[in-house]
Amino acid sequence: MDYFLTEEQQMIVDLSRQITDELIIPQRAALDESEDFPGAILDAIAKADLFGVYIPEEYGGFGAGTFEIVLALEQFGRGCVGVATAFAASALGAFPILVAGSEEMKQKYLPDIASGAKKAAFALTEANAGSDASGIQTTAVLDGEEWVLNGTKQWITNAGEAKIYTVVAMTDRAKGPRGASMFVVEDSDPGFSYGVKEKKLGIRASSTRELIFKDCRIPKERLIGRLGTGFITVMKTLDKSRPGIAVLGVGLGQAALDEAVRYAKQRVQFGKPIISFQAVQHMLADMAIQVEAARAIVYAAARHIDAHPKDMSKASSMCKVFATDMAMKVTVDAVQVLGGYGYMRDYPVEKMMRDAKILQIYEGTNQIQRNVVGQELNKEYT
Amino acid sequence: MKIIVCIKQVPDAKDVRLDPKTNTLAREGVQSIINPYDRHALEEAVRIKENMGGTVTVMTMGPPQAEEILREAVSCGADEAVLVSDRAFAGADTLATTYTLSQAIKKIGGADLILCGKQAIDGDTAQVGPGLAVRMGMPYVTCVRKISAAKDKPFIVERLMDDGYDEIEIELPALFTVVKEINEPRLPSLKGKMKAKKLSVTTLTAADINADASQLGLKGSPTWVVRVFAPQFKGQRTMIQGTVQEQVDQLAEKILEWC
Numbered sequence: 001m002d003y004f005l006t007e008e009q010q011m012i013v014d015l016s017r018q019i020t021d022e023l024i025i026p027q028r029a030a031l032d033e034s035e036d037f038p039g040a041i042l043d044a045i046a047k048a049d050l051f052g053v054y055i056p057e058e059y060g061g062f063g064a065g066t067f068e069i070v071l072a073l074e075q076f077g078r079g080c081v082g083v084a085t086a087f088a089a090s091a092l093g094a095f096p097i098l099v100a101g102s103e104e105m106k107q108k109y110l111p112d113i114a115s116g117a118k119k120a121a122f123a124l125t126e127a128n129a130g131s132d133a134s135g136i137q138t139t140a141v142l143d144g145e146e147w148v149l150n151g152t153k154q155w156i157t158n159a160g161e162a163k164i165y166t167v168v169a170m171t172d173r174a175k176g177p178r179g180a181s182m183f184v185v186e187d188s189d190p191g192f193s194y195g196v197k198e199k200k201l202g203i204r205a206s207s208t209r210e211l212i213f214k215d216c217r218i219p220k221e222r223l224i225g226r227l228g229t230g231f232i233t234v235m236k237t238l239d240k241s242r243p244g245i246a247v248l249g250v251g252l253g254q255a256a257l258d259e260a261v262r263y264a265k266q267r268v269q270f271g272k273p274i275i276s277f278q279a280v281q282h283m284l285a286d287m288a289i290q291v292e293a294a295r296a297i298v299y300a301a302a303r304h305i306d307a308h309p310k311d312m313s314k315a316s317s318m319c320k321v322f323a324t325d326m327a328m329k330v331t332v333d334a335v336q337v338l339g340g341y342g343y344m345r346d347y348p349v350e351k352m353m354r355d356a357k358i359l360q361i362y363e364g365t366n367q368i369q370r371n372v373v374g375q376e377l378n379k380e381y382t
Numbered sequence: 383m384k385i386i387v388c389i390k391q392v393p394d395a396k397d398v399r400l401d402p403k404t405n406t407l408a409r410e411g412v413q414s415i416i417n418p419y420d421r422h423a424l425e426e427a428v429r430i431k432e433n434m435g436g437t438v439t440v441m442t443m444g445p446p447q448a449e450e451i452l453r454e455a456v457s458c459g460a461d462e463a464v465l466v467s468d469r470a471f472a473g474a475d476t477l478a479t480t481y482t483l484s485q486a487i488k489k490i491g492g493a494d495l496i497l498c499g500k501q502a503i504d505g506d507t508a509q510v511g512p513g514l515a516v517r518m519g520m521p522y523v524t525c526v527r528k529i530s531a532a533k534d535k536p537f538i539v540e541r542l543m544d545d546g547y548d549e550i551e552i553e554l555p556a557l558f559t560v561v562k563e564i565n566e567p568r569l570p571s572l573k574g575k576m577k578a579k580k581l582s583v584t585t586l587t588a589a590d591i592n593a594d595a596s597q598l599g600l601k602g603s604p605t606w607v608v609r610v611f612a613p614q615f616k617g618q619r620t621m622i623q624g625t626v627q628e629q630v631d632q633l634a635e636k637i638l639e640w641c
Contacts, residue, residue: 011575018569049572062572 001292003299005071012068015048016075024079031082031205032351035197037161038083038205045076045087046116054091055098059110065306066240070247070298077251081355082205084251086119088244089157089206092363093120095237096166096182100225109164109184121162123153123185123211124234131368133168133231134177138213140169145220147183149213152195157362159209160194163187167211168230180230184222191216202354238364239312242320243302245363249327249356250298253291256327256334256352260284263338263347274337283337287330294323314376317369324359325366331356383436383554385427386493388483388514389420389455391448392504400612416451419499421458423560425567427497428459430531437461439490443471443482449583456578457570463581464490468588473600476505480513482598485591487518490584496557500525511559522557523550527564 005013023041031038045051054069055061062068069091076084094113097105097120112118129135138151149169156165165185172179185192195210225233261284264275274280301319305312331353335342342349360366393412401408416424427438440455442448443466452463466486474482487493496518501508508524515522527547528540541548542561570578588598596602620636622629 007579008576011579012572015570015572015575022569044569047571048569049574053572 001296003295008064009068009071012050012053012064012071013075016050016072019045019048019050020075020079024076024083028080028083028205029345029348029351031080033204035199035204037207038080038086039161041083042086042116042119051087051090051116052114055094055110055114059106060114061110062114065302066243067299067302067306070243070302073244074247074251074254074295077248078255079251080205081248081252081352081359082203084248085157085203085206085358086161088241088248089121090116090119090162091244092122092237092241093158093162093164093166095240096122096224096233097184099236099240100182100229100233101184102221102225104221105184105224113164118163119158119161120164120166121156121158122237123156123159123165123167125154125156126152127154131365133180133234136168136170136180138167138169139173140171140181140183142171142220143217146217147220147222149183149185149191149216149218151213153211153213155198155208156211157206157208159207159211160197161207165211166224167213168234171227171230175228177231178228180234181227182224182230182233183218184224185211185213185216185218189216189218201357202351203358235313239316240305242316242363242369243298243305245359246294246298246301246319246323249323249325249359250291250295252327252352252356252359253287253294253323253330256331256349257284257287257291259347259349259352260287260334260337263341280337283333287333290326290330294319294326298323311376313372317364317372317376320364321366321369321373324356327356327359383430383434383494384491385431385436385438385495385497386487386490387420387424387427387438387440387455387460388496388498388510389424389440389442389451390417390499390502390504391415391442391444391451392417392502395503398504400610414447414450416454417499417502417504419501419503419560419562421499421567422562422564423497423499424455424458424460425565426529426560427495428568429565430495430529431459431461434531434533436494439464439493441466441483441486443467443474443479443486452583453578453581454570456581457574458568459571459574463583465583465585466591467585468598470588470593470595470598473603474598475603475605476507476509476513477604478598478600478602479510480517481602482591482593483510483514484517485593486586487514489586489591492518492555494554496520496555498557498559500559500561508559511557515557518555518557520555520557521552522559523552524559526558526560529558529564 023044050072052061053064057063097109113120140147140149167183167185170179171181191214193212198208264280265273267274298319301315304315334349335353338349341347391414394415397412399408431438438460439462440452440460441464449465456463471482498511512522523539523541525542526539527542530538536551536553539550622632
């Protein structure tokens, strides 16, 4: 379908597609097997200026918006959700600075993130704080001119690879959600270290580790925005970032559909290609319909967000749920179309199925997204 | 430093066929690409510019549609693009091509460094680089696999040989032709693509380059292509098997047969 992209948007698609076809797809199976971080691929993406797509020009970026980063992520997601996650996580880490950071902070950090010279990472989750962010136990205490951080963050994407971390910590527990603040922590800060690399079901090219803060001292001006606005910054960040996760589902769904159709055309059973059987045709048709519907809702939500509406949570959550649930279903069906071959690691669809699962979990589970949509409905209909 | 990279538009080798009737390349419907060796020359030029400063100008002689590869080169890091295009250039062999290119380069003020691919994958002559150097009065090194450049010092380049490599110290201005081993060409960048879109390509005609008409195109080309054919491999192999003694016996018998 034609989504009437501008010339610049089409350029982003073409460039991302070329990187995906020439660099990501040929390496994805090996990266999945070795669980190595795709440093060389990310360097190529950096050289192509794509790390800065959404960053304003005054900070060295391309000055485009959510929709443009979504277009790039769709292609990367079509290639490998692990590689795409490593790329996307840097944007997620940068958003708090972009939405709430001071001018000095933006000038200090965004140019390096835009050029890809330094990757960023976002750190919210802890052992006892996933969907319920109020369970955060990491603390930050002001001591003279420095903040002192203590605690452990869990399952942090890009941990150990990124140089810039945006971290949520409690600055006043008594105030509850209004007692959380966000900080920039740098890789080289004293008292900051990483836990072991997690072993995952899918997206194995991305790095997932703990962040450990033991009397980690950082300068006072690393506070992002005002004291106590940490959760507001988190919500604004996630509202902007969710279409990026949603579109990984679209790219992944498209990849699974492509594999399934290609296979169904060449696989012969009972003397005919299996695509000639209605049972298979209908599965493929349903996959195609779901992928296109997901693409439409994600594009619409991203464009909605770029118009800077007062309220973007509902659109952002709706597109995340729809596109990632779709990706799970479509990748499972792709494995089914490929049958026994699909279950083997010689074909890419089993990896796609493993990769799809995380999309329903990270950046807010799909259950939490439905809560958001439900709460918004409740407000709208009063 | 002013660097000029000479590039050529060639048919994509993945799609190309030889028309068995005419013995010419069947170019219809075949996608045109930048000659792969020239991509390495461009990449090296951009790297030298990034390290030492200067400008990279890409130049091609060809029909108007060759502008596409110039824009692609700009999206990969070149600064300026020159299309040398005129009906009078048609049918040029390497002698006429080097004359035309050298006139065009002189027209735009010469160069400190000229880089070319080792050869083009369609003609495979490997003559244009050296020929151009001679016309420009520059020293040249072919088949360069490494360039070490430092400010105010002679360049040190490695020339790939069958049995190793030569290390050559050379002062600029000079021309090098490069092999694939020299680098890994980058993909286009977003900013490069934007620049390429807006770029106005300079076009130079025969009149613009003050060319002597008798040295251009078919008229200026002493090369006559008598016949083009795909060579057939006629070599035959025989595997000699058995114990060492048996193999030696069989081989000796064959040698005697051939004598």
